[in-house]
Amino acid sequence: MRIPITMCHGISAWGDKHLNREHFDSLVSIARELEFESITYDDLAEWMADAKEIPERSIMFDFDHPVKSMRYEMHEVLDAHGYRGNLFINTGPLNEMYSKPLPPDDVREQATWEELNELVEFGWHIGAHTVTHPNLSELFKEDPSGQKLRAELEACDLTLKEKLGVTAKDFAFTGTSWSSAAEKEVMNRYRFGRLWIIGAIYQVDGKEMRYADLVGVEGEDQADGGPPHAARYITKDSNKYRLPSMELQKLVHAPDAFRSYLEGALSQ
Numbered sequence: 706m707r708i709p710i711t712m713c714h715g716i717s718a719w720g721d722k723h724l725n726r727e728h729f730d731s732l733v734s735i736a737r738e739l740e741f742e743s744i745t746y747d748d749l750a751e752w753m754a755d756a757k758e759i760p761e762r763s764i765m766f767d768f769d770h771p772v773k774s775m776r777y778e779m780h781e782v783l784d785a786h787g788y789r790g791n792l793f794i795n796t797g798p799l800n801e802m803y804s805k806p807l808p809p810d811d812v813r814e815q816a817t818w819e820e821l822n823e824l825v826e827f828g829w830h831i832g833a834h835t836v837t838h839p840n841l842s843e844l845f846k847e848d849p850s851g852q853k854l855r856a857e858l859e860a861c862d863l864t865l866k867e868k869l870g871v872t873a874k875d876f877a878f879t880g881t882s883w884s885s886a887a888e889k890e891v892m893n894r895y896r897f898g899r900l901w902i903i904g905a906i907y908q909v910d911g912k913e914m915r916y917a918d919l920v921g922v923e924g925e926d927q928a929d930g931g932p933p934h935a936a937r938y939i940t941k942d943s944n945k946y947r948l949p950s951m952e953l954q955k956l957v958h959a960p961d962a963f964r965s966y967l968e969g970a971l972s973q
């Protein structure tokens with residue numbers, strides 16, 4: 706069984722493949738049409754431990770960063786199709802926003818803690834994503850002991866506990882940066898670590914490396930600029946600390962590419 710997993714940063718004009726509500730809806734509609742059901746990291750953990758069955762066609766909708774559109778556009782679109790998301794929060798932007806009077810709603814970019822609490826009530830799963838969002842590969846060069854990262858993780862977890870009542874069990878690595886020291890810390894604190902696929906290359910311990918080599922998947926990179934197809938899905942054999950996720954504003958942005966990605970999970 707292969708589980709597709711998507712990632713995005715909410716409504717975003719990043720790069721040349723924008724994500725607005727209509728486009729997000731057109732992609733999520735394909736998952737619904739193909740009869741996928743969304744699962745959370747709790748479901749995934751139980752399935753991997755053989756403690757629970759999950760739907761034959763399971764999908765994960767991951768999101769990084771606590772921006773306002775998570776609570777509105779992203780949640781509303783998912784909800785209309787009966788889905789829930791997994792949101793990884795870096796706490797720095799909210800610390801910053803709450804250090805002064807809140808901006809008016811129409812200019813505010815970050816979600817409030819109240820809005821994030823609503824997502825928790827709706828059944829969204831929350832994970833950790835550091836405080837200041839450091840490049841983990843560069844941080845490794847600066848501090849190979851992992852101490853700075855440890856402080857980031859502790860502070861992020863504390864804030865999530867205090868503001869959302871959530872004990873973070875899962876972590877999303879920042880950007881396309883990874884380090885062995887970061888993984889060690891992540892393995893000490895969390896049950897899953899998730900990566901982010903926007904192309905075939907990753908930054909590993911301060912150097913460039915093929916994503917496929919990092920996750921130990923054989924085969925050539927693909928013509929679309931991404932890693933081998935097998936590297937794009939979660940399976941029972943996936944390394945729990947190097948889970949994939951496919952950015953919606955890159956390789957699977959076009960509805961046809963998104964459909965092929967989901968159909969690629971069914972052919973196994």
Ligand SMILES: [Zn+2]
Binds near residue numbers: 769770834838878879
């Ligand atoms: Zn991030």
